[in-house]
Amino acid sequence: MNQDNDLVLEVRDVRTTFLTPRGPVRAVDGVSMSLRAGETLGIVGESGSGKSVLGRTVMGLVSNSPTTTVTGECLIDGRDVHTLKPNQRRQLWGPEVAMVFQDPMTSLNPVKRVGRHITEALRLHLGVGKKEAHDRAVELLRQVSIPEPVRRMTQYPHELSGGMRQRVVIAMALACDPKLLIADEPTTALDVTVQKQILDLLASLATERNMATILISHDLGAVEGRTDRVAVMYAGRTVETSRTSRVFNNPVHPYADALLASIPRIADDPHTVLRAIDGSPPNMLNPPDGCRFAPRCRFAVDRCREESPELRDLADGTDDTHLGACHFPLLPARQEVG
Amino acid sequence: MPSDKFRADKTKRTRTLVLGGAMLVVGLALMVFGWSTPTLVLAAKAVLVLGGVALVFQGISRLVVAIRGKRIDLLFTLAMIWLVGLCIVALLAPLLPLGEHNDVAKTLLEPTNMSPKLLTDHPLGTNNQGLDMLSRSIHGARTSLMISLLAVSIGTVVGGSIGVIAGYFRKGTDSVIGIFTNAVLAVPPLILLIALSTFLDPSLRNMAFALSLLTIPSMVRLARANTIAFAQREFVMAARLMGANRFRVMARELVPNVILPVFSMAVVMISALIVAEASLSFLGLGIQQPDPTWGNMVAEGEGGAMEDYPHIVLVPGAFLFLTVFAFNLLGEKAQQRWDTRSAKL
Incomplete structure (x- = not known):
């Protein structure tokens, strides 16, 4: 019971379908997950695997509309975002859940000063006065390690570098002290040295504030070491999820294994051929029957092409769960043989 | 060295x-x-x-x-000097020691159709009723500038708001507004104005209202297009995620961005409206004689007067030309500064 109270986010069998002129596209197809306060979940997958749509569905940004169908439950702090009225949902955004976007160039309003970006949210949700909002905003900027926060308050976004802008975006998201932060590829638009700083900042802020965080990324390196658990998505489904170290050391799903193998390692000899995954993700208008990875899987047999594998616990004997959706999971023993 | x-x-x-x-x-x-x-x-x-x-x-x-x-930019500087000077003179016209501009009873003793002679009481000459051309041109500037500025302000505020609403809500709202703007654009402007003049008195307020109808459709289109472009940026979503409702998003996030191109377009439109107002007055549909506007002053040159006394047409024509030219330069500068995309077109 105590554990249930701790749950910040619970997602049960969420399916998001977009009606397009060429037919329905099931971008997210039956994903479940849960997140406790202070826990960090990484969602990885290649482009088009549904990870961003999942993030937006969880927030309630993608919701039922004439062209979109969402089924399943997304409970944030016990309330299902998809059954709330729009203005109730707005109450949730900010104090309960906040989002950091991919591109800091477009996520700040070019004609608004940095300060107003942050103070507006504070004044709207917390109803604090002008002076106090200003002080709190300065404090937030300091927390995201922006030098000279008082001076930055009166600057415009174009006067800041990309990394600084992303810090401002993070400060905005943190303004109302959310219980859940969703970071949708927060570092994709930044250069490599800044990427690490931003990721470390997010990780330390999450720990400090005991905030649940979802880090969506296609960069496995970004997720490794900074998340407690990781979910690997492929074609709208979770194919594997467990503690981050388990997934990285012992992937059970051939897709996760192939994805990990395709990361270039700095310790590799020069000119090592990169192990790319053959083929491309399936067309979501007409996904293959059975396991969706089967057409690209080197271990696929007839059963894989006919019968869709369920997500099941493959941990065998150990305490923590290791869910995988594969008929023939790569257990450590088999990996050694193969 | x-x-x-x-x-x-x-x-x-x-x-x-x-x-x-x-x-x-x-x-x-x-x-x-x-x-x-x-x-x-x-x-x-x-x-x-x-x-x-x-x-x-x-x-x-x-x-x-x-x-x-x-x-x-000397040309631009001169244009600005002209515009600022004209505005000041127009504003202060009643206080300046100018000749008579519309009361014929007071000019019975003045020479008529006098050619421009600097350093006389009538530096730009007089018309066929002895009214002073300089005074008439400056009082004409009052009406012309007043009408066009008023019309552009109405057009910018109304058209801009409608455009932002259409661009942000899209769907049904957008189609309905689209049909109306296209309908207004489909009517030839001069014919629309002539039609309006049949049931509106040619007063300053009504002229401004009629001319603003010409600016609204293009303002709607410009504001709509810019709104659509900005609404797709993530800062709009970020604002929504911070709990801003739709009106707040429009007023606080979109309008400050959309206002720049709309404003530079408005400056260009002023000159178009000055010309439109002059055309109407020339046709006798605008402000009526004896109150002067540049358009009805040019019309005084009809019926052979221009051949004998070219200054009757040239003086108001020069005022009109210089003012429109200056506003166009200003509009071009404004677009270069605030609306780089349409400046390149």
Whole structure:
């Protein structure tokens, strides 16, 4: 019971379908997950695997509309975002859940000063006065390690570098002290040295504030070491999820294994051929029957092409769960043989 | 070394200064000669005067370079001087010692159709009723500027808001607004204005209202297109995620961004509306005589008056030309500064 109270986010069998002129596209197809306060979940997958749509569905940004169908439950702090009225949902955004976007160039309003970006949210949700909002905003900027926060308050976004802008975006998201932060590829638009700083900042802020965080990324390196658990998505489904170290050391799903193998390692000899995954993700208008990875899987047999594998616990004997959706999971023993 | 360079720089400057001064003097001389000489035909006079003007212009630019050390946009500066001067004079017209502009009873003793003579009571001449042309032109500027500014303000506020609403809500709202804007655009502007004048009194307020109808559709389109572009940026979503409702998003996030291109478009529209107002007044559908506007002043040249007394048409024509030209330059500058995309078109 105590554990249930701790749950910040619970997602049960969420399916998001977009009606397009060429037919329905099931971008997210039956994903479940849960997140406790202070826990960090990484969602990885290649482009088009549904990870961003999942993030937006969880927030309630993608919701039922004439062209979109969402089924399943997304409970944030016990309330299902998809059954709330729009203005109730707005109450949730900010104090309960906040989002950091991919591109800091477009996520700040070019004609608004940095300060107003942050103070507006504070004044709207917390109803604090002008002076106090200003002080709190300065404090937030300091927390995201922006030098000279008082001076930055009166600057415009174009006067800041990309990394600084992303810090401002993070400060905005943190303004109302959310219980859940969703970071949708927060570092994709930044250069490599800044990427690490931003990721470390997010990780330390999450720990400090005991905030649940979802880090969506296609960069496995970004997720490794900074998340407690990781979910690997492929074609709208979770194919594997467990503690981050388990997934990285012992992937059970051939897709996760192939994805990990395709990361270039700095310790590799020069000119090592990169192990790319053959083929491309399936067309979501007409996904293959059975396991969706089967057409690209080197271990696929007839059963894989006919019968869709369920997500099941493959941990065998150990305490923590290791869910995988594969008929023939790569257990450590088999990996050694193969 | 630095002193050498400085000296070289200085001689160069002096040379530019002397050259500029010489061009200015020669240009002025040419202009005066071309204007006053009785021996040449009109075409030759015109060539001399225009050549003089060009020389004076070049001379002044050189002088400015020599004195200030950097180039300025002289044409733009002159245009701004004209506009600011015109606005000030128009505002203060009732206080200035100008001749009579509309009361014929007071001009019974004044000469009629007098040609422009500087340094007299009527520097720009008088019309067929002895009314002072300078005074009439300045009072005409009052009406012209007032009507066009009012019409552009109405058009910008109304058209801009409708455009932002259409661009943000899209769907049904957008289609309905689209049908209306296209309908208004489909009617030829002059015919629409003539039709309106059949049931509206030609008062200043009604003129402004009628002319604003011409600006609204293009304002709607511009505001709508810009809103659509900005609404897709993530800062709009970020604002929504911070709990802003739709009106707050429009007012706080979109309008400040959309206002820049809309505003620069508005400046361009002022000149178009001055011309439109003048055309209506010329046709007798605008402000009525004896109250002067540039359009009805030009119309006084009908029926042979222009052949005998060209200044009747040339004076208001010059005011109209210079003002429209200056507003166009200003609009171009505004677009370069605030709306880089349409400036390149």
